[in-house]
Amino acid sequence: MIIVGTIREHRNKREAFLCPVKKKMSRTQRMRFFTVFGAVIIIMLMYKFSLAKEILSRTQEYSVTGLPMRHQIKQNVTNKINSSTINNHGSNRSIYLEGNKSFQSLLAVSNQLTESSGIEDIKTILRNQLIEMKKFSSSIQTLSGPSALPVLRELAMKLYEPGHLNEEIDIQKICMHRGLSLRLLILITSAQSNFKERMSIRRTWMNYGSRQIVGMAFILGRTTNASLNESLNKENNIYGDMIRGHFIDSYFNLTLKTISMLEWADTHCPNVKFILKTDDDMFINVPKLLDFIDARYKNDRTIYGRLVEDWKPIRNRTSKYFVPYKLYNGWQYPPFTTGPAYLLTGDIVHELYVQSLNTYYIQLEDVFITGFVAKRLKIRREHANEFLNSRISLRPCKIRNAISVHKIKPREQYHLWRDLLDSTIKCK
Known part of the structure:
Protein backbone atom coordinates (compact mmCIF):
# COMPACT_ATOMS: atom_id res chain seq x y z
CA MET A 1 0.00 0.00 0.00
CA ILE A 2 2.88 2.36 0.78
CA ILE A 3 4.39 1.73 -2.66
CA VAL A 4 1.09 2.36 -4.54
CA GLY A 5 0.40 5.55 -2.61
CA THR A 6 3.90 6.84 -3.18
CA ILE A 7 3.79 6.15 -6.92
CA ARG A 8 0.42 7.97 -7.20
CA GLU A 9 1.85 10.98 -5.38
CA HIS A 10 4.87 11.03 -7.71
CA ARG A 11 3.08 10.39 -11.04
CA ASN A 12 5.34 12.68 -12.99
CA LYS A 13 8.46 11.13 -11.55
CA ARG A 14 7.14 7.67 -12.43
CA GLU A 15 7.25 8.46 -16.14
CA ALA A 16 10.88 9.45 -15.87
CA PHE A 17 11.53 6.24 -14.01
CA LEU A 18 9.72 4.03 -16.53
CA CYS A 19 11.23 5.45 -19.69
CA PRO A 20 14.66 3.85 -19.39
CA VAL A 21 13.05 0.59 -18.35
CA LYS A 22 10.87 0.48 -21.44
CA LYS A 23 13.92 0.54 -23.62
CA LYS A 24 15.32 -2.55 -21.97
CA MET A 25 12.23 -4.60 -21.05
CA SER A 26 9.11 -5.86 -22.75
CA ARG A 27 5.72 -5.19 -21.16
CA THR A 28 5.56 -8.75 -19.78
CA GLN A 29 9.03 -8.45 -18.29
CA ARG A 30 8.09 -5.15 -16.65
CA MET A 31 4.98 -6.69 -15.12
CA ARG A 32 6.99 -9.60 -13.72
CA PHE A 33 9.64 -7.23 -12.42
CA PHE A 34 7.21 -5.00 -10.58
CA THR A 35 5.35 -8.02 -9.16
CA VAL A 36 8.56 -9.44 -7.73
CA PHE A 37 9.73 -6.01 -6.64
CA GLY A 38 6.47 -5.33 -4.78
CA ALA A 39 6.64 -8.74 -3.07
CA VAL A 40 10.20 -8.05 -1.89
CA ILE A 41 9.20 -4.75 -0.29
CA ILE A 42 6.17 -6.30 1.43
CA ILE A 43 8.28 -9.17 2.79
CA MET A 44 10.87 -6.71 4.07
CA LEU A 45 8.16 -4.70 5.82
CA MET A 46 6.55 -7.76 7.39
CA TYR A 47 9.93 -9.13 8.48
CA LYS A 48 10.99 -6.01 10.30
CA PHE A 49 7.75 -5.50 12.18
CA SER A 50 7.34 -9.17 13.12
CA LEU A 51 10.90 -9.25 14.43
CA ALA A 52 10.41 -6.09 16.49
CA LYS A 53 7.11 -7.43 17.88
CA GLU A 54 8.73 -10.74 18.89
CA ILE A 55 11.63 -9.04 20.66
CA LEU A 56 9.32 -6.62 22.47
CA SER A 57 7.17 -9.49 23.72
CA ARG A 58 10.27 -11.28 24.97
CA THR A 59 11.50 -8.29 26.93
CA GLN A 60 8.05 -7.83 28.45
CA GLU A 61 8.06 -11.51 29.44
CA TYR A 62 11.51 -11.03 30.93
CA SER A 63 10.31 -8.21 33.15
CA VAL A 64 7.54 -10.42 34.54
CA THR A 65 9.05 -13.89 34.89
CA GLY A 66 12.78 -13.32 35.00
CA LEU A 67 14.98 -15.26 32.63
CA PRO A 68 18.52 -16.66 32.47
CA MET A 69 21.18 -14.15 33.39
CA ARG A 70 24.09 -13.74 35.77
CA HIS A 71 23.68 -11.53 38.82
CA GLN A 72 26.43 -10.15 41.00
CA ILE A 73 25.19 -10.45 44.57
CA LYS A 74 26.79 -7.29 45.93
CA GLN A 75 23.78 -5.10 46.73
CA ASN A 76 20.58 -5.66 48.64
CA VAL A 77 17.41 -6.97 47.09
CA THR A 78 15.86 -3.51 46.75
CA ASN A 79 18.75 -2.21 44.67
CA LYS A 80 18.54 -5.27 42.40
CA ILE A 81 14.82 -4.73 41.89
CA ASN A 82 15.29 -1.08 40.96
CA SER A 83 18.22 -1.69 38.59
CA SER A 84 16.42 -4.58 36.93
CA THR A 85 13.32 -2.46 36.30
CA ILE A 86 15.34 0.44 34.88
CA ASN A 87 17.33 -1.82 32.56
CA ASN A 88 14.18 -3.48 31.21
CA HIS A 89 12.47 -0.14 30.46
CA GLY A 90 15.64 1.10 28.78
CA SER A 91 15.78 -2.00 26.55
CA ASN A 92 12.12 -1.63 25.56
CA ARG A 93 12.59 2.04 24.64
CA SER A 94 15.70 1.27 22.58
CA ILE A 95 13.88 -1.43 20.63
CA TYR A 96 10.92 0.88 20.00
CA LEU A 97 13.20 3.58 18.64
CA GLU A 98 15.06 1.06 16.48
CA GLY A 99 11.78 -0.31 15.10
CA ASN A 100 10.51 3.20 14.33
CA LYS A 101 13.80 3.96 12.62
CA SER A 102 13.44 0.90 10.40
CA PHE A 103 9.91 1.99 9.44
CA GLN A 104 11.21 5.39 8.37
CA SER A 105 13.92 3.70 6.33
CA LEU A 106 11.28 1.75 4.40
CA LEU A 107 9.50 4.98 3.49
CA ALA A 108 12.82 6.41 2.33
CA VAL A 109 13.44 3.33 0.19
CA SER A 110 10.03 3.74 -1.44
CA ASN A 111 10.85 7.35 -2.34
CA GLN A 112 14.27 6.37 -3.68
CA LEU A 113 12.74 3.72 -5.94
CA THR A 114 10.30 6.18 -7.50
CA GLU A 115 13.13 8.61 -8.16
CA SER A 116 15.62 6.05 -9.53
CA SER A 117 16.55 6.06 -13.18
CA GLY A 118 17.01 2.39 -14.01
CA ILE A 119 17.41 -1.26 -13.09
CA GLU A 120 20.91 -0.89 -11.66
CA ASP A 121 19.71 1.85 -9.30
CA ILE A 122 16.93 -0.41 -8.05
CA LYS A 123 19.36 -3.27 -7.49
CA THR A 124 21.67 -1.01 -5.49
CA ILE A 125 18.81 0.29 -3.34
CA LEU A 126 17.53 -3.21 -2.59
CA ARG A 127 21.03 -4.48 -1.83
CA ASN A 128 21.61 -1.65 0.63
CA GLN A 129 18.26 -2.28 2.28
CA LEU A 130 19.04 -5.98 2.76
CA ILE A 131 22.33 -5.04 4.43
CA GLU A 132 20.43 -2.68 6.72
CA MET A 133 17.99 -5.48 7.60
CA LYS A 134 20.86 -7.73 8.68
CA LYS A 135 22.27 -4.96 10.87
CA PHE A 136 18.84 -4.47 12.45
CA SER A 137 18.48 -8.20 13.13
CA SER A 138 21.80 -8.38 14.96
CA SER A 139 21.38 -5.14 16.90
CA ILE A 140 17.87 -5.98 18.08
CA GLN A 141 19.18 -9.01 20.00
CA THR A 142 21.72 -6.82 21.75
CA LEU A 143 19.08 -4.24 22.64
CA SER A 144 16.65 -6.80 24.01
CA GLY A 145 18.84 -7.89 26.92
CA PRO A 146 18.55 -11.41 28.40
CA SER A 147 16.04 -13.57 26.54
CA ALA A 148 14.02 -16.67 27.38
CA LEU A 149 16.85 -18.85 26.15
CA PRO A 150 20.51 -17.97 25.56
CA VAL A 151 20.99 -16.33 22.16
CA LEU A 152 23.99 -18.59 21.51
CA ARG A 153 25.21 -21.85 23.00
CA GLU A 154 26.52 -21.03 26.45
CA LEU A 155 28.16 -23.14 29.13
Missing part, protein backbone atom coordinates in the same frame (compact mmCIF):
# COMPACT_ATOMS: atom_id res chain seq x y z
CA ALA A 156 25.95 -23.29 32.19
CA MET A 157 28.65 -21.65 34.31
CA LYS A 158 28.13 -18.42 32.36
CA LEU A 159 24.46 -18.34 33.38
CA TYR A 160 24.68 -19.73 36.91
CA GLU A 161 25.42 -17.62 39.99
CA PRO A 162 26.77 -19.91 42.75
CA GLY A 163 25.64 -19.69 46.36
CA HIS A 164 22.44 -19.72 48.41
CA LEU A 165 20.49 -17.57 50.85
CA ASN A 166 21.06 -19.82 53.85
CA GLU A 167 20.38 -17.38 56.71
CA GLU A 168 16.82 -18.54 57.29
CA ILE A 169 17.08 -22.31 56.82
CA ASP A 170 17.75 -25.01 59.40
CA ILE A 171 20.64 -26.90 57.80
CA GLN A 172 20.99 -29.34 60.70
CA LYS A 173 17.33 -30.27 60.50
CA ILE A 174 17.57 -30.90 56.76
CA CYS A 175 20.92 -32.71 56.82
CA MET A 176 22.36 -33.46 60.25
CA HIS A 177 26.13 -33.95 60.50
CA ARG A 178 26.56 -33.44 56.74
CA GLY A 179 24.52 -36.56 56.03
CA LEU A 180 26.62 -39.12 57.90
CA SER A 181 23.53 -40.88 59.31
CA LEU A 182 21.15 -39.86 56.52
CA ARG A 183 19.79 -42.53 54.19
CA LEU A 184 17.67 -40.24 52.04
CA LEU A 185 17.54 -36.53 51.23
CA ILE A 186 14.43 -35.37 49.34
CA LEU A 187 14.80 -32.00 47.60
CA ILE A 188 11.59 -30.58 46.13
CA THR A 189 11.76 -27.92 43.41
CA SER A 190 8.98 -25.40 44.01
CA ALA A 191 7.66 -22.28 42.32
CA GLN A 192 7.75 -19.23 44.57
CA SER A 193 4.02 -18.57 44.47
CA ASN A 194 3.10 -22.21 45.26
CA PHE A 195 2.49 -21.70 48.98
CA LYS A 196 -0.51 -24.08 49.02
CA GLU A 197 1.53 -26.81 47.35
CA ARG A 198 4.31 -26.50 49.91
CA MET A 199 1.91 -26.46 52.85
CA SER A 200 0.06 -29.56 51.64
CA ILE A 201 3.38 -31.42 51.37
CA ARG A 202 4.55 -30.22 54.80
CA ARG A 203 1.37 -31.58 56.37
CA THR A 204 1.47 -34.94 54.60
CA TRP A 205 4.40 -36.97 53.29
CA MET A 206 7.01 -34.41 54.38
CA ASN A 207 6.36 -35.59 57.94
CA TYR A 208 8.89 -38.34 57.23
CA GLY A 209 11.48 -35.56 57.29
CA SER A 210 11.22 -35.55 61.08
CA ARG A 211 12.97 -38.94 61.16
CA GLN A 212 16.74 -38.87 61.56
CA ILE A 213 17.32 -40.99 58.47
CA VAL A 214 15.33 -38.73 56.11
CA GLY A 215 15.88 -35.05 55.33
CA MET A 216 13.62 -32.83 53.20
CA ALA A 217 13.66 -29.29 51.82
CA PHE A 218 12.30 -27.13 48.99
CA ILE A 219 14.48 -25.60 46.26
CA LEU A 220 13.60 -22.13 44.93
CA GLY A 221 15.23 -19.22 43.14
CA ARG A 222 14.94 -15.54 43.89
CA THR A 223 12.42 -12.95 42.77
CA THR A 224 12.37 -9.26 41.83
CA ASN A 225 8.88 -8.95 43.35
CA ALA A 226 9.38 -7.19 46.69
CA SER A 227 6.09 -8.30 48.29
CA LEU A 228 6.57 -11.91 47.22
CA ASN A 229 10.13 -11.86 48.52
CA GLU A 230 8.92 -10.60 51.90
CA SER A 231 6.28 -13.34 52.00
CA LEU A 232 8.92 -15.99 51.28
CA ASN A 233 11.14 -14.62 54.04
CA LYS A 234 8.29 -14.92 56.54
CA GLU A 235 7.48 -18.46 55.39
CA ASN A 236 11.08 -19.51 55.76
CA ASN A 237 11.36 -17.92 59.20
CA ILE A 238 8.58 -20.27 60.31
CA TYR A 239 9.59 -23.51 58.57
CA GLY A 240 13.28 -23.09 57.73
CA ASP A 241 13.04 -25.57 54.85
CA MET A 242 13.37 -23.39 51.72
CA ILE A 243 16.78 -23.40 50.02
CA ARG A 244 16.98 -20.38 47.73
CA GLY A 245 19.57 -19.84 45.01
CA HIS A 246 20.60 -16.58 43.34
CA PHE A 247 19.03 -17.32 39.94
CA ILE A 248 15.72 -15.80 38.83
CA ASP A 249 12.95 -18.35 39.43
CA SER A 250 11.24 -19.18 36.11
CA TYR A 251 10.42 -22.11 33.87
CA PHE A 252 13.41 -21.43 31.62
CA ASN A 253 15.69 -21.60 34.65
CA LEU A 254 14.72 -25.10 35.81
CA THR A 255 18.18 -26.33 34.85
CA LEU A 256 19.74 -23.61 37.02
CA LYS A 257 17.43 -24.70 39.84
CA THR A 258 18.65 -28.29 39.63
CA ILE A 259 22.28 -27.14 39.49
CA SER A 260 21.53 -25.10 42.62
CA MET A 261 20.15 -28.25 44.27
CA LEU A 262 23.32 -30.18 43.41
CA GLU A 263 25.53 -27.37 44.72
CA TRP A 264 23.68 -27.23 48.07
CA ALA A 265 23.77 -31.01 48.52
CA ASP A 266 27.46 -31.13 47.60
CA THR A 267 28.26 -28.32 50.06
CA HIS A 268 26.06 -29.19 53.06
CA CYS A 269 25.15 -32.88 52.71
CA PRO A 270 28.06 -34.65 50.93
CA ASN A 271 27.73 -37.93 52.87
CA VAL A 272 24.08 -38.74 52.19
CA LYS A 273 23.52 -42.10 50.52
CA PHE A 274 20.61 -41.19 48.21
CA ILE A 275 19.01 -37.96 46.96
CA LEU A 276 15.54 -37.75 45.42
CA LYS A 277 14.89 -34.79 43.16
CA THR A 278 11.16 -34.13 42.78
CA ASP A 279 8.59 -31.35 42.21
CA ASP A 280 5.90 -29.74 44.35
CA ASP A 281 3.03 -31.29 42.36
CA MET A 282 4.14 -34.84 43.22
CA PHE A 283 2.96 -37.35 45.78
CA ILE A 284 5.92 -39.36 47.07
CA ASN A 285 5.30 -42.68 48.78
CA VAL A 286 8.22 -42.39 51.19
CA PRO A 287 7.87 -45.87 52.78
CA LYS A 288 7.91 -47.45 49.32
CA LEU A 289 10.94 -45.33 48.40
CA LEU A 290 12.83 -46.41 51.52
CA ASP A 291 12.15 -50.05 50.66
CA PHE A 292 13.46 -49.37 47.15
CA ILE A 293 16.64 -47.86 48.60
CA ASP A 294 17.19 -50.74 51.04
CA ALA A 295 17.25 -53.19 48.14
CA ARG A 296 19.95 -51.13 46.38
CA TYR A 297 21.88 -49.70 49.29
CA LYS A 298 25.24 -50.99 48.06
CA ASN A 299 24.80 -49.67 44.52
CA ASP A 300 26.77 -46.67 43.32
CA ARG A 301 27.03 -44.27 40.38
CA THR A 302 23.43 -44.73 39.31
CA ILE A 303 20.34 -42.63 38.56
CA TYR A 304 16.98 -44.39 39.01
CA GLY A 305 13.69 -43.24 37.54
CA ARG A 306 11.46 -43.39 34.50
CA LEU A 307 13.95 -43.89 31.69
CA VAL A 308 13.22 -42.37 28.28
CA GLU A 309 15.13 -43.41 25.17
CA ASP A 310 15.09 -42.21 21.55
CA TRP A 311 13.41 -38.91 22.47
CA LYS A 312 13.79 -36.32 19.73
CA PRO A 313 14.08 -32.56 20.28
CA ILE A 314 10.87 -30.61 19.73
CA ARG A 315 11.35 -27.80 17.20
CA ASN A 316 7.84 -26.34 17.44
CA ARG A 317 8.18 -22.86 18.95
CA THR A 318 4.74 -23.07 20.60
CA SER A 319 5.76 -26.07 22.72
CA LYS A 320 7.08 -25.60 26.27
CA TYR A 321 9.71 -28.23 25.38
CA PHE A 322 10.96 -26.30 22.35
CA VAL A 323 14.73 -26.40 21.88
CA PRO A 324 16.14 -24.41 18.92
CA TYR A 325 18.88 -25.77 16.70
CA LYS A 326 21.24 -23.05 17.94
CA LEU A 327 21.18 -24.67 21.41
CA TYR A 328 21.19 -28.31 20.31
CA ASN A 329 21.34 -29.51 16.71
CA GLY A 330 21.35 -33.28 17.35
CA TRP A 331 18.53 -35.44 16.08
CA GLN A 332 17.81 -37.10 19.45
CA TYR A 333 18.67 -36.81 23.14
CA PRO A 334 20.72 -39.34 25.09
CA PRO A 335 18.69 -41.63 27.39
CA PHE A 336 17.46 -39.69 30.45
CA THR A 337 15.13 -40.07 33.42
CA THR A 338 12.07 -37.82 33.42
CA GLY A 339 12.14 -34.78 35.68
CA PRO A 340 9.12 -35.11 38.02
CA ALA A 341 11.13 -37.51 40.21
CA TYR A 342 14.45 -39.31 39.95
CA LEU A 343 16.82 -40.83 42.51
CA LEU A 344 20.60 -40.23 42.63
CA THR A 345 23.17 -42.21 44.53
CA GLY A 346 25.03 -39.74 46.74
CA ASP A 347 28.47 -40.54 45.34
CA ILE A 348 27.77 -38.79 42.01
CA VAL A 349 26.49 -35.45 43.31
CA HIS A 350 29.83 -33.63 43.25
CA GLU A 351 30.66 -34.90 39.76
CA LEU A 352 27.24 -33.91 38.45
CA TYR A 353 27.56 -30.42 39.87
CA VAL A 354 31.04 -29.75 38.48
CA GLN A 355 30.30 -31.26 35.07
CA SER A 356 26.94 -29.48 34.76
CA LEU A 357 28.72 -26.12 34.89
CA ASN A 358 30.92 -27.22 32.00
CA THR A 359 28.03 -28.41 29.81
CA TYR A 360 26.15 -26.34 27.22
CA TYR A 361 22.90 -25.07 28.68
CA ILE A 362 19.40 -26.16 27.69
CA GLN A 363 16.32 -25.46 29.81
CA LEU A 364 15.11 -29.10 29.97
CA GLU A 365 16.69 -29.98 33.31
CA ASP A 366 16.08 -33.73 33.15
CA VAL A 367 17.59 -34.00 29.66
CA PHE A 368 20.48 -31.78 30.74
CA ILE A 369 21.37 -33.46 34.09
CA THR A 370 20.40 -37.11 33.63
CA GLY A 371 21.01 -37.10 29.88
CA PHE A 372 23.96 -35.03 28.68
CA VAL A 373 25.84 -34.63 31.97
CA ALA A 374 25.31 -38.20 33.17
CA LYS A 375 26.30 -39.60 29.79
CA ARG A 376 29.55 -37.65 29.79
CA LEU A 377 30.33 -38.94 33.28
CA LYS A 378 29.37 -42.51 32.28
CA ILE A 379 26.76 -42.73 35.05
CA ARG A 380 24.21 -45.54 34.77
CA ARG A 381 20.55 -44.63 34.27
CA GLU A 382 18.18 -47.41 35.26
CA HIS A 383 14.46 -47.67 34.67
CA ALA A 384 12.33 -48.35 37.75
CA ASN A 385 8.66 -49.20 37.30
CA GLU A 386 7.77 -47.74 40.69
CA PHE A 387 8.57 -44.24 39.39
CA LEU A 388 5.36 -43.48 37.53
CA ASN A 389 5.88 -39.71 37.13
CA SER A 390 2.40 -39.41 35.67
CA ARG A 391 -1.18 -38.93 36.73
CA ILE A 392 -2.85 -42.25 37.56
CA SER A 393 -5.97 -43.49 39.28
CA LEU A 394 -5.82 -42.29 42.89
CA ARG A 395 -7.21 -45.50 44.36
CA PRO A 396 -5.34 -46.40 47.59
CA CYS A 397 -3.88 -49.68 46.32
CA LYS A 398 -2.59 -48.00 43.16
CA ILE A 399 -0.83 -45.36 45.21
CA ARG A 400 0.72 -47.86 47.60
CA ASN A 401 2.47 -49.64 44.73
CA ALA A 402 3.98 -46.43 43.33
CA ILE A 403 6.87 -44.27 44.48
CA SER A 404 6.01 -41.09 42.55
CA VAL A 405 2.68 -39.83 41.19
CA HIS A 406 2.49 -36.63 39.15
CA LYS A 407 0.03 -33.71 38.82
CA ILE A 408 -1.37 -33.92 42.33
CA LYS A 409 -3.35 -30.92 43.55
CA PRO A 410 -2.81 -29.63 47.10
CA ARG A 411 -6.18 -30.91 48.37
CA GLU A 412 -5.45 -34.34 46.88
CA GLN A 413 -2.24 -34.65 48.90
CA TYR A 414 -4.31 -34.94 52.09
CA HIS A 415 -6.55 -37.68 50.67
CA LEU A 416 -3.60 -39.72 49.40
CA TRP A 417 -1.75 -39.34 52.70
CA ARG A 418 -4.79 -40.49 54.66
CA ASP A 419 -5.33 -43.51 52.39
CA LEU A 420 -1.64 -44.41 52.58
CA LEU A 421 -1.76 -44.56 56.38
CA ASP A 422 -5.21 -46.16 56.71
CA SER A 423 -4.55 -49.68 58.06
CA THR A 424 -8.16 -50.72 57.40
CA ILE A 425 -7.58 -50.58 53.63
CA LYS A 426 -6.36 -53.96 52.44
CA CYS A 427 -4.59 -54.48 49.12
CA LYS A 428 -3.83 -57.78 47.42
